[in-house]
Amino acid sequence: MPGFSRLSTTGDAPTGRTGEPAAPHPVDERLPPLRMAATGLQHVAAMYAGVVAPPLIVGAAIGLSAKDLTFLTGACLFTAGLATFLQTLGVWKIGCRLPFVNGVTFGGVAPMLAVVQSTKDKHDALPVIFGAVIVAGLLGYIAAPYFSRMVRFFPPVVTGTVITLIGVSLLPVAFEWMQGPDAGAKDYGSLGNLALAGVTLVIILVLRRFTGGFVKQIAVLLGMVAGTLVAIPFGATDFGPVVHADVVGFPTPFHFGAPQFGVAPIVSMCIVMLVCLTESTADMLALGEIVERPADERTIAAGLRADTLGSALSPLFNGFMCSAFAQNIGLVAMTRIRSRFVVAVGGGFLVLMGLCPMAASLIAVVPRPVLGGAGVVLFGSVAASGVQTLTKANLSKDNNVMIVAVSLAVGLIPIAAPDFYHAFPDRARIVLDSGISTGCVMAVLLNLLFHHTGKRARVETVAAAMEPAAEIPATEIPAPRTQVSAPGGAT
Numbered sequence: 503m504p505g506f507s508r509l510s511t512t513g514d515a516p517t518g519r520t521g522e523p524a525a526p527h528p529v530d531e532r533l534p535p536l537r538m539a540a541t542g543l544q545h546v547a548a549m550y551a552g553v554v555a556p557p558l559i560v561g562a563a564i565g566l567s568a569k570d571l572t573f574l575t576g577a578c579l580f581t582a583g584l585a586t587f588l589q590t591l592g593v594w595k596i597g598c599r600l601p602f603v604n605g606v607t608f609g610g611v612a613p614m615l616a617v618v619q620s621t622k623d624k625h626d627a628l629p630v631i632f633g634a635v636i637v638a639g640l641l642g643y644i645a646a647p648y649f650s651r652m653v654r655f656f657p658p659v660v661t662g663t664v665i666t667l668i669g670v671s672l673l674p675v676a677f678e679w680m681q682g683p684d685a686g687a688k689d690y691g692s693l694g695n696l697a698l699a700g701v702t703l704v705i706i707l708v709l710r711r712f713t714g715g716f717v718k719q720i721a722v723l724l725g726m727v728a729g730t731l732v733a734i735p736f737g738a739t740d741f742g743p744v745v746h747a748d749v750v751g752f753p754t755p756f757h758f759g760a761p762q763f764g765v766a767p768i769v770s771m772c773i774v775m776l777v778c779l780t781e782s783t784a785d786m787l788a789l790g791e792i793v794e795r796p797a798d799e800r801t802i803a804a805g806l807r808a809d810t811l812g813s814a815l816s817p818l819f820n821g822f823m824c825s826a827f828a829q830n831i832g833l834v835a836m837t838r839i840r841s842r843f844v845v846a847v848g849g850g851f852l853v854l855m856g857l858c859p860m861a862a863s864l865i866a867v868v869p870r871p872v873l874g875g876a877g878v879v880l881f882g883s884v885a886a887s888g889v890q891t892l893t894k895a896n897l898s899k900d901n902n903v904m905i906v907a908v909s910l911a912v913g914l915i916p917i918a919a920p921d922f923y924h925a926f927p928d929r930a931r932i933v934l935d936s937g938i939s940t941g942c943v944m945a946v947l948l949n950l951l952f953h954h955t956g957k958r959a960r961v962e963t964v965a966a967a968m969e970p971a972a973e974i975p976a977t978e979i980p981a982p983r984t985q986v987s988a989p990g991g992a993t
Contacts, residue, residue: 528840529600529795541839542847544723545603546855547868548880549827552675553582553605553852556822560614560631564624570758572859574628574820577753578606580856581821585812586849589805590842598797598805600789601834601845604812605852607778607825610635613770614822616928620766626759631771632817633761638771639814639823642779646810649779650803652946655954656787659902660909660945662892665788667913667941668828669885674917676877683870695871698738702729702875722833722876729872738869748859753819761817771823775810777939778825782809784942785826788884791891792831793840828938832880835887901952905945913941 533541557578561571585604592599614631621627656664680699681691689695706725710718717724733739786805790797797805812824834840895902915922916937923934934940 527795529793529842531841532843533839533841538841538844538847540720540723541837541844543851544720544837545830545833545845545848546851547723547726548830548833548876549582549603549605550868552827553578556606556611556614559611560618560822563615563618564627572748573751573753573757576751576856576859577757577820578816578822578856579852580753581812581816581819582606582824583849583852583854583856584815584819585808585824586852587846588808588812590846590849592804592808595800595804595807596811597808598786598801599842600786600793600795600797600801600805601830601840601842602786602789602805603827603830603845603848604809604824605827606822607774610771610774610823613767613774616770617764617767626762628820629759629762630764630767631822632756632758632820633763634767634771635817635823636761636814637763637768638775639810639812639816641772642775642810643807643814645779646806647803649783650799650806652783654799655946655949656783657895657949657953658891659895659897659905660942660949661784661787661791662888662890662895663906663909663913663945664784664888664938664942665791665891666885666888667910667938668784668788669832669881669883669888670914671917671937672828672832672881672884673878676874676881679870679874679877681871681874694736694738698729698733698736698869699871699875699878701732702726702872703878705729706876706879720837722836722879726868726872726876729875730868733869733872738871739867741867744860744867750857751859752857753821755818755820757820774823775813777936778809778813778823779806780939780942781828781936782806782826784938785828785831788828788887788891789831789834792835792887828884831887832882832884836879836883905948905952908948909941909945912944913937915940 532538554575557574558571561574566574582605586602589597589602589604590599591597614627617631617634618624618627621630680696682689682695684690702725705728706721709721709724713721730739782805783802786797786802790801809825816822816824830845892906895906897903897906914937916935920935923931926934
């Protein structure tokens, strides 16, 4: 009908009434090279600290030399870039093809440290960890299409709650960064560190308020650069990593030895994988709402395949388990740059950093308080997106209010009372200490209880089906269209 686009039955690009190709969806938009590079680098800056923290913590527990610790960190950056390629660009039915960043999951730190403590020679711990990650990744890959079927249990009342929890759960990380790099340092939590974080936050807010266009979109990156420059006269920046870093380095496969397979480590990492699948599902649903391309079952299955395959391949190059990075969702929400190719460019930067330790060390120069000031904006944007999604749920119903109230309360336990689950076994705490996972599970279960079980639920379903449809003017009825396969196999 006139005025409406129609998808071609041959799978060509949609065309308008003039016959010209319609503009691509913002997710598939290709920006000019300079904008692509700057916004891609902004994504790297937002997630860099999260990628390097696990290898630094595990490497320090093992007692790796400075050279091996740099190698392990570079390997994790390299594999994070490869996993991000899988998610954004996709191969076959692998990758959600959304602006979705993948990197080393912090959820695996606790079980990896447990492996280190249980190994007689701590330098043998990495091969054991790598073997467990490979098995967990392969099993997760097999389970991905079955796990994705849970998507029908994620209506707005569930997704909004989970998105809000993602943002709120990340905010303590920003507050920790604002205080300084090391909890044992003399200046930890000092007025100087807090002032530096505050200056960075103010710069970002000023740029967002008084600038426009491209400058406004990269306000976070500019704020971090400005904050770093402000910190230099006060000696808050450390250029040592750049001076001592190698120019070129490749993560040689099995640098720390061939993988070893132990039952207990494999079970522990499989539990972590289940947590990662849950969080990634929630993150994809959140991102789909933000970019206005809702993630359906096939999209989630493809995204989970990328998560798990990236995790299985990561140990080949001495990397750890990979999962979604929620902080980058906040960046997408704030900048409104929804192109997956921007994030793919960010993945390219991660690969280059893995191949060039000197380049990787440049971002390490950014003081932790500066990252904290930027994190307040990024993580707060995620929480705000969750609240926005909750407005789509009918909160006038007591049942929905109960779902939100109890799920938020359960999800906030690890934040409000970090030792609440201290009496539980360590393996159980892997799940319980993740507020995102426990809140997500609680929201799904309560949604099942209130909306999918019992006589009342069946009556509400029948009533909804019998409710007369609203009259639609004839001019607003779109022409029928033939389904064609979307990227990744979705229809």
